[in-house]
Amino acid sequence: MVEEYEISEVAKILSEWSPLGDAAERVNDLDGYKTESADILFELEMIGRNNARIKKVVMQVLNEAFDIALTENECSDAANRIIDVLSKKH
Numbered sequence: 001m002v003e004e005y006e007i008s009e010v011a012k013i014l015s016e017w018s019p020l021g022d023a024a025e026r027v028n029d030l031d032g033y034k035t036e037s038a039d040i041l042f043e044l045e046m047i048g049r050n051n052a053r054i055k056k057v058v059m060q061v062l063n064e065a066f067d068i069a070l071t072e073n074e075c076s077d078a079a080n081r082i083i084d085v086l087s088k089k090h
Contacts, residue, residue: 002041010037011087017078019062036065049086054080
């Protein structure tokens, strides 16, 4: 089950990274990446929190949400930080 704490921590990671860069100012409903954080965590909950999948999930969720073209490599640092957040829970 996804916890509010996890959503907040992942949103903080995404906000600090700011994958949208300056374009974030033009997104009306960004809400500090909370929606995308929840989507990432729910997806991981469904497929399993396998560390190897986290980069791909982060990439897919953000690319679909914002119609951008991030690579798994570009998502690597954020994914590693998300792994740290999830490992603290268990």
